[in-house]
Amino acid sequence: MFEINLIKNSLYKIKEKNNFIRGFFDYSELKKKLLKINNQFKNLDIWNDISYGQKLSKEKFYIENILFTLNMINQEIVDIDELIKLAIDSNDNDILQESVQTLYILKNKLDELEFQKIFIKKNDNKNCFIDIKAGSGGIESQDWAQMIMRMYLKWAENKKFKIYIIEKSPGEKVGIKSATIKIIGNYAFGWLRTESGIHRLVRKSPFNTYGRRHTSFSSTFIYPEINNYNSNIIIKADDLRIDVYRSSGAGGQHVNRTESAVRITHIPTGIVTQCQNNRSQHKNKNQAMKQLEKKLYELDFKKKNIEKQKIENSKLDISWGYQIRSYILDNSRIKDIRTGVETNNVQSVLDGNIDIFIKASLKIGL
Structure with a gap:
C-alpha cells in the first residue's frame, strides 16, 4: 500500500504551488485583459496599423494559452483530490498508483508554467536573430560552426518556431564561416538570450589522417528583432566599410555572376552584417543595414542596462577566455561553464535538445 501521508503531502504542495x-500571473487581471483585447478586435480599424494588430494578436494568444493552462491544471487538481479520497476510502492500491503518476505529471506542468515567469525582461517576447561565426581552427572550426547552426535549427524546429536563414557563408572545404538565422516564435529571444558566447569543441578530428584530438571554437550572438524603437544611435557613413561580392547561395546563375551580396562592417565596434538573399544588391544592402541597426541597438541597450554582462560580438576574439559551453565528444560529455550543468547525451544535444542548459541559465538570472 502506498504511503498515504506522502501522497497527501504531495497533493498539498501541488495545491500551494498552483495558488x-x-x-503570480494574476488570473483575474489576465481575464480582464483578454476581455479588453477581444473588444478591441471588434473594431476592424485596428488593422489599419498592421504592426499593432499583430502585436495585439500575439498578446492575445499568450494570455489565452496561460489561462487555458491554469484552468486545466486547476481542474486536474480537483479531479485528483477526489480520486485520492476515493482510493483511501476504498483501500484501492491501483487507484493510488494512478494518483501518484498523475501528481508527478501535474508537478511537471506547474514547473513548466512557473518557468514562463522568467520571461519578464524587455524584448523577451520578441523574435530573434542568431549570428554564428567560426573561430580559429580552419576547416575544423568551420565544420563545428555548421554543427552549431544545425543544433539551433533543430531546437527551433522542436519548438515549432519559424526559421529563416538570412545569410550563410560557406567554409573553405566544409562547414560555414558564418551565418545569420532569424527565429520567429513566441518568446524566441527570451528562450535564447543567454546563448550568446563561445562554444568549445574537443574531438578526434575527422579531417586529420592520424585522428588527433583537436580543439575548435565557434561563437553565437543572440539579439532581438526590434521593429519600432527609439534610439539615439547615429550611424555615420565614415564608420562603415561596405564590401560587395558574388553570392554563393541559391538563386541561379544570375546570383553567382553579379556582385549582389553585401557585407557591412561597423568599424568602431567591429560588428559585421551581410546579406546575399536577394538578386538585388540594393535590397541586400538595405537588409544588412537593418541588421546592423538592430545589433547596435541591442549592444547599446545592454551597455546601459546590463553592464555586468559582457556582450559577445565580432570584436571579441574567439578563444579560451569567453566560453559558455564545452563539448568534449571523445568523453561523451557536454558541460555548461556558467551553470555547471552536464550531460553525457551528446547526440541529443547536437540534435537540438538544449533546454537543459537554457533553463538552468535563465533560472540563475544570466
Whole structure:
C-alpha cells in the first residue's frame, strides 16, 4: 500500500504551488485583459496599423494559452483530490498508483508554467536573430560552426518556431564561416538570450589522417528583432566599410555572376552584417543595414542596462577566455561553464535538445 501521508503531502504542495502561480500571473487581471483585447478586435480599424494588430494578436494568444493552462491544471487538481479520497476510502492500491503518476505529471506542468515567469525582461517576447561565426581552427572550426547552426535549427524546429536563414557563408572545404538565422516564435529571444558566447569543441578530428584530438571554437550572438524603437544611435557613413561580392547561395546563375551580396562592417565596434538573399544588391544592402541597426541597438541597450554582462560580438576574439559551453565528444560529455550543468547525451544535444542548459541559465538570472 502506498504511503498515504506522502501522497497527501504531495497533493498539498501541488495545491500551494498552483495558488502561488495563479497569484503570480494574476488570473483575474489576465481575464480582464483578454476581455479588453477581444473588444478591441471588434473594431476592424485596428488593422489599419498592421504592426499593432499583430502585436495585439500575439498578446492575445499568450494570455489565452496561460489561462487555458491554469484552468486545466486547476481542474486536474480537483479531479485528483477526489480520486485520492476515493482510493483511501476504498483501500484501492491501483487507484493510488494512478494518483501518484498523475501528481508527478501535474508537478511537471506547474514547473513548466512557473518557468514562463522568467520571461519578464524587455524584448523577451520578441523574435530573434542568431549570428554564428567560426573561430580559429580552419576547416575544423568551420565544420563545428555548421554543427552549431544545425543544433539551433533543430531546437527551433522542436519548438515549432519559424526559421529563416538570412545569410550563410560557406567554409573553405566544409562547414560555414558564418551565418545569420532569424527565429520567429513566441518568446524566441527570451528562450535564447543567454546563448550568446563561445562554444568549445574537443574531438578526434575527422579531417586529420592520424585522428588527433583537436580543439575548435565557434561563437553565437543572440539579439532581438526590434521593429519600432527609439534610439539615439547615429550611424555615420565614415564608420562603415561596405564590401560587395558574388553570392554563393541559391538563386541561379544570375546570383553567382553579379556582385549582389553585401557585407557591412561597423568599424568602431567591429560588428559585421551581410546579406546575399536577394538578386538585388540594393535590397541586400538595405537588409544588412537593418541588421546592423538592430545589433547596435541591442549592444547599446545592454551597455546601459546590463553592464555586468559582457556582450559577445565580432570584436571579441574567439578563444579560451569567453566560453559558455564545452563539448568534449571523445568523453561523451557536454558541460555548461556558467551553470555547471552536464550531460553525457551528446547526440541529443547536437540534435537540438538544449533546454537543459537554457533553463538552468535563465533560472540563475544570466
